[in-house]
Amino acid sequence: MRVLVDQDLCTGDGLCEEIAPDLFQLAADGLCYLRQGGQLLRGRGPAAVGQVAPEAEESAREAADECPGECIFVGSSSPQEPDPAA
Numbered sequence: 001m002r003v004l005v006d007q008d009l010c011t012g013d014g015l016c017e018e019i020a021p022d023l024f025q026l027a028a029d030g031l032c033y034l035r036q037g038g039q040l041l042r043g044r045g046p047a048a049v050g051q052v053a054p055e056a057e058e059s060a061r062e063a064a065d066e067c068p069g070e071c072i073f074v075g076s077s078s079p080q081e082p083d084p085a086a
């Protein structure tokens with residue numbers, strides 16, 4: 001499953017990091033970024049789209065549901081499903 005965080009909408013409350021700390025992290029600028037392979041994805045648009053391992057999909061969806069900024073977008077890896085960066 002693919003995931004994207006839109007930092008323009010992020011409130012910096014850290015809920016996503018509490019729910020899925022392996023996937024989301026607040027940075028020094030107070031905004032949330034995806035964690036991928038131990039690194040923060042700092043790109044924008046398609047460059048900011050990360051992958052969620054199958055075992056982490058439930059927590060990623062929960063983080064997206066709870067996000068007060070509505071800035072976490074999740075989508076399938078399937079070409080038939082919406083791209084979160086679209």
Ligand code: SF4
Pocket residue numbers: 005009010011012013014015016017024031032063066067068069070071072
């Ligand atoms: S839950 Fe949403 S608004 Fe809050 S820090 Fe995470 S991405 Fe930002």
